[in-house]
Amino acid sequence: MEITRVFYVVVAIFLFCIWRILNWVWFKPKKMEKFLRDQGLKGSPYRFMYGDLKEMARMTSEAKSKPMNLTHDIAPRVLPFFHQSRTTFGKNCFTWIGTKPILHVYEPSMIRELLTNYNKFQKPRGGNPLTKLLVRGLLDAEGDRWVKHRKIIKPTFQMEKLKFMVPAFYTSCKEMIEKWENELNTKSSCEVDVWPYLQTFTSDVISRTAFGSSFVEGRKIFELQREQSQLIGKALSSVYIPGSSFLPTKNNKRMKEIHQQVRGLIMSIINKRVVAMKVGETFHDDLLGILLDSNDKEIEQQGNKIYGLSIDEVIEECKLFYFAGQETTGNMLVWTMILLGQHLEWQTHAREEVLHLFGNKNPDIDGLSHLKVMNMIFNEVLRLYSPIVQLRRLIHEETKLGNLTLPAGTFVQLNSLILHHDKDMWGEDVHEFKPERFSEGISKVTKGQAAYVPFGGGPRICIGQNFALLEAKMALAMILQHFSFELSPSYSHAPHTMLTLQPQFGAHLILHNLSHIVV
Numbered sequence: 001m002e003i004t005r006v007f008y009v010v011v012a013i014f015l016f017c018i019w020r021i022l023n024w025v026w027f028k029p030k031k032m033e034k035f036l037r038d039q040g041l042k043g044s045p046y047r048f049m050y051g052d053l054k055e056m057a058r059m060t061s062e063a064k065s066k067p068m069n070l071t072h073d074i075a076p077r078v079l080p081f082f083h084q085s086r087t088t089f090g091k092n093c094f095t096w097i098g099t100k101p102i103l104h105v106y107e108p109s110m111i112r113e114l115l116t117n118y119n120k121f122q123k124p125r126g127g128n129p130l131t132k133l134l135v136r137g138l139l140d141a142e143g144d145r146w147v148k149h150r151k152i153i154k155p156t157f158q159m160e161k162l163k164f165m166v167p168a169f170y171t172s173c174k175e176m177i178e179k180w181e182n183e184l185n186t187k188s189s190c191e192v193d194v195w196p197y198l199q200t201f202t203s204d205v206i207s208r209t210a211f212g213s214s215f216v217e218g219r220k221i222f223e224l225q226r227e228q229s230q231l232i233g234k235a236l237s238s239v240y241i242p243g244s245s246f247l248p249t250k251n252n253k254r255m256k257e258i259h260q261q262v263r264g265l266i267m268s269i270i271n272k273r274v275v276a277m278k279v280g281e282t283f284h285d286d287l288l289g290i291l292l293d294s295n296d297k298e299i300e301q302q303g304n305k306i307y308g309l310s311i312d313e314v315i316e317e318c319k320l321f322y323f324a325g326q327e328t329t330g331n332m333l334v335w336t337m338i339l340l341g342q343h344l345e346w347q348t349h350a351r352e353e354v355l356h357l358f359g360n361k362n363p364d365i366d367g368l369s370h371l372k373v374m375n376m377i378f379n380e381v382l383r384l385y386s387p388i389v390q391l392r393r394l395i396h397e398e399t400k401l402g403n404l405t406l407p408a409g410t411f412v413q414l415n416s417l418i419l420h421h422d423k424d425m426w427g428e429d430v431h432e433f434k435p436e437r438f439s440e441g442i443s444k445v446t447k448g449q450a451a452y453v454p455f456g457g458g459p460r461i462c463i464g465q466n467f468a469l470l471e472a473k474m475a476l477a478m479i480l481q482h483f484s485f486e487l488s489p490s491y492s493h494a495p496h497t498m499l500t501l502q503p504q505f506g507a508h509l510i511l512h513n514l515s516h517i518v519v
Helices: 001-036 055-065 080-089 108-114 128-133 143-157 157-185 195-234 251-278 289-303 311-342 344-358 372-384 418-422 442-446 466-482
Strands: 094-097 101-103 189-193 391-394 400-401 405-407 412-414 483-487 495-498 500-503 506-514
Touching: 001 101, 055 080, 080 094, 080 101, 080 418, 108 372, 108 412, 143 289, 143 311, 143 372, 157 195, 157 506, 189 195, 189 344, 189 405, 195 251, 195 289, 195 311, 195 372, 195 466, 195 495, 251 289, 251 344, 251 405, 311 344, 311 372, 311 466, 311 483, 311 506, 344 372, 344 466, 344 483, 372 466, 466 483
Parallel strands: 101 412
Antiparallel strands: 094 101, 189 506, 391 412, 400 405, 483 506, 495 500
């Protein structure tokens, strides 16, 4: 009798587990699909367990297999599956990532609602936990934790603080320019792949501005974070099977090793800084010093350590400095040089403006704020070649978005690259490089709509955008003072994403030395 009872219990548990698995991989997704279609939405049919992941991987692999023609219509190569879905199913369609639907939104009113209401539409959690090893901090925080982090970090990126970092921008850029001049040597021109140089430049800047005198240690952190981002990119391209992050695979082990190494290096720098601050030293010219000072003031004002950031949270914010600071600016600069190497008339306009303001003198923060032509150029580059090509949010309970009702567990995705190439918003010349469209500012050309989001939008707009733009202006101004450049015949146009938008085969330009020019 006892054995029979145990048998029935085991069978019941077994059947319950089977039901849970079937519900996860089939019944629930099909129910969600019907719910979305009943509201008039079009989209791809749900495919068992993988959804559209296999087709996404196939199309992406095919797109990356060869360069494209020299055109700014890059969405079919960068986001081939999502571009095809937009073309096939129209705006506000849905696709599948594994067992979860993704609603793609392109209507400005819905985009504004998505970006503004950050409590309803949150950063996705779950998935492969190894992705958290790259960066967390403010980027990953939600609710009250996000409010606390944002409040403490905000002073770090205020313009009056950033002016102390301009010398670091200048020093790092001067080193890059000297390397290019050595490449030229006695020649008047030569071919250079500027992409690795720009990556080194932006990593040097963030190392200097984040850690000041600990610049060499900062460089090592960057090298490790860059390797980590490549490994994370691989992890994100496949379906995550719960528990697989604990398997001792080569990639898993290496990601965990890097995480520990980076944590140890940053911890060492922080400990030395804390000791120095206790004996009265002040640090107002690097991000770590400003962050620690802001954190101490918040704890002092509130009278309790729980209102400040823990050491682990400070470490995560330092890792975020690296990822966001290096990736965004480096990508913006490389695409700017590629575009100005193709559209030489705009390169000339920008150089004339720089020489008018600075001559051959070092650019200063006041002059950089008056670079109107350069502002227009950067705005257009960020429209055509957004560093972050998509933003994804997850809803945890049934939620209204516009006139739609979305079931819990739905992803909502804004494909910013496709949005920035939308003819309905930007006109028939949407794929042309025309900086003059921004001559009267961003709000004028977008008519105040949420249609231009290179740094995100709403309360969670990128906190470091002033830092990125100031650094990019300094770099481009100094480059224009020293060189003219054009696309090399060996340049292969191949934008692709490695977490951010990058040139797959480098950025080969012909540099011409302008050091003989006297202003």
